[in-house]
Amino acid sequence: MTMIGVLGGMGPLATVDFMGRVVRLTQGARDQDHLPMMVASLPHTPDRSSAILGDGLDPLPALYAGVDLLNRSGVGLLVVPCNSAHHWYEQMRRRSAAPMLHIGEVCADAVPQGSGKVAVLATRGTLVSGFYQASLRERGIDFLVPDALEQARISACIAQVKAGDLAAAARLLEQALRRLEAGGATAAVMGCTEIPLAAGAIPQAPMPLIDSTQELAAATVRYALTRGWNVSA
Amino acid sequence: MTMIGVLGGMGPLATVDFMGRVVRLTQGARDQDHLPMMVASLPHTPDRSSAILGDGLDPLPALYAGVDLLNRSGVGLLVVPCNSAHHWYEQMRRRSAAPMLHIGEVCADAVPQGSGKVAVLATRGTLVSGFYQASLRERGIDFLVPDALEQARISACIAQVKAGDLAAAARLLEQALRRLEAGGATAAVMGCTEIPLAAGAIPQAPMPLIDSTQELAAATVRYALTRGWNVSA
Numbered sequence: 001m002t003m004i005g006v007l008g009g010m011g012p013l014a015t016v017d018f019m020g021r022v023v024r025l026t027q028g029a030r031d032q033d034h035l036p037m038m039v040a041s042l043p044h045t046p047d048r049s050s051a052i053l054g055d056g057l058d059p060l061p062a063l064y065a066g067v068d069l070l071n072r073s074g075v076g077l078l079v080v081p082c083n084s085a086h087h088w089y090e091q092m093r094r095r096s097a098a099p100m101l102h103i104g105e106v107c108a109d110a111v112p113q114g115s116g117k118v119a120v121l122a123t124r125g126t127l128v129s130g131f132y133q134a135s136l137r138e139r140g141i142d143f144l145v146p147d148a149l150e151q152a153r154i155s156a157c158i159a160q161v162k163a164g165d166l167a168a169a170a171r172l173l174e175q176a177l178r179r180l181e182a183g184g185a186t187a188a189v190m191g192c193t194e195i196p197l198a199a200g201a202i203p204q205a206p207m208p209l210i211d212s213t214q215e216l217a218a219a220t221v222r223y224a225l226t227r228g229w230n231v232s233a
Numbered sequence: 234m235t236m237i238g239v240l241g242g243m244g245p246l247a248t249v250d251f252m253g254r255v256v257r258l259t260q261g262a263r264d265q266d267h268l269p270m271m272v273a274s275l276p277h278t279p280d281r282s283s284a285i286l287g288d289g290l291d292p293l294p295a296l297y298a299g300v301d302l303l304n305r306s307g308v309g310l311l312v313v314p315c316n317s318a319h320h321w322y323e324q325m326r327r328r329s330a331a332p333m334l335h336i337g338e339v340c341a342d343a344v345p346q347g348s349g350k351v352a353v354l355a356t357r358g359t360l361v362s363g364f365y366q367a368s369l370r371e372r373g374i375d376f377l378v379p380d381a382l383e384q385a386r387i388s389a390c391i392a393q394v395k396a397g398d399l400a401a402a403a404r405l406l407e408q409a410l411r412r413l414e415a416g417g418a419t420a421a422v423m424g425c426t427e428i429p430l431a432a433g434a435i436p437q438a439p440m441p442l443i444d445s446t447q448e449l450a451a452a453t454v455r456y457a458l459t460r461g462w463n464v465s466a
Binding site for chain 2: 001003009010011012013015016019020023024026028029030031032033034035036037038039040041042043044045046047069072073159162163164230231
């Protein structure tokens with residue numbers, strides 16, 4: 001039995017959302033058809049976005065503690081359903097005996113050809129870190145980052161999801177998307193695992209949304225099923 | 234930092250549901266206000282109900298492996314969001330260094346006074362194990378167990394949740410509840426963590442439902458917050 005290692009709690013609801021997607025992406029009528037997971041939900045991890053912006057505690061010791069906890073449990077893969085934490089991807093990957101997927105890479109891989117100009121929806125920290133822009137540029141995908149006004153709404157949307165108010169979060173996201181559409185965006189990458197929770201509460205998004213939580217869950221399930229981790233023996 | 238240990242995967246969607254409730258029951262606008270959890274989602278654990286009925290592999294070795302895994306991670310509390318697994322409560326409790334809550338006890342504690350005749354909705358294994366009947370009897374609560382026809386619908390409802398078809402599960406649960414109501418039930422205990430997922434898809438249940446997933450989540454959050462586990466230092 002090999003387990004998927006999930007380092008989560010960043011935020012806690014996004015981790016629950018991620019796990020639900022892994023379960024729903026795994027076909028099977030019986031419990032025993034599903035994939036074993038070891039999940040460290042460590043919400044006390046210092047805020048990643050603030051740290052990238054130079055205004056907060058360093059989350060790396062907490063990230064290392066989670067990586068170690070999961071590796072000591074013998075997980076065969078490490079995934080982190082938090083985009084901002086991927087600012088420290090190289091450090092976590094090197095620390096982990098188990099290989100690690102990169103949420104930004106799997107999400108950029110999922111942008112359909114002909115998407116036009118892709119808006120990057122993320123925390124300020126993830127935008128400053130720049131890994132989404134680099135991944136999209138590498139793949140020849142045209143993109144834009146929100147202006148300050150749109151970003152204020154995106155950041156407030158993320159904060160509302162963390163506070164548990166999905167209706168307020170959805171309103172903010174919808175306003176930001178309409179403005180981004182007017183500014184020329186024809187698709188958007190949801191590069192923060194809180195944003196899909198808000199998007200789920202919008203009746204009709206004005207453009208196609210590529211979902212980093214869903215893409216990480218899909219890549220995780222593919223990795224595990226290819227290796228037969230749903231077989232108990 | 235002390236973590237809540239969750240031994241889950243029985244079924245996997247019920248574990249995700251349980252975690253979501255723990256998050257939603259924890260007030261706080263920031264990730265850091267929430268409770269750390271270590272979750273072993275081990276869906277390959279042999280079917281508990283079948284084993285109780287003498288028709289299937291013994292799940293105790295897999296339950297022990299999960300208990301050990303969580304205790305090695307240093308959890309401060311053990312909870313198992315699967316009712317049928319509580320047939321082996323005493324064995325798991327003795328095996329675990331961390332104390333363990335009992336889902337049936339916390340659920341029976343939550344039955345309101347004056348509930349009248351409480352139907353026990355559970356797997357056949359849980360009914361045969363008899364711990365719900367014992368907990369209700371101890372508290373002087375009048376109860377009934379479903380007849381074969383109602384139980385066939387309850388068992389099918391549970392199987393549909395495990396297979397991911399919540400709409401089919403809800404129809405079966407609603408039919409069973411209407412029949413139980415006609416048979417004199419005035420409330421029901423959802424003594425299987427799959428059933429609340431079906432109940433969530435019923436527009437209006439014909440009687441008050443006491444939810445073992447919710448009660449275990451509430452007891453878990455109370456236990457952890459009393460001890461300050463949401464404080465990182």
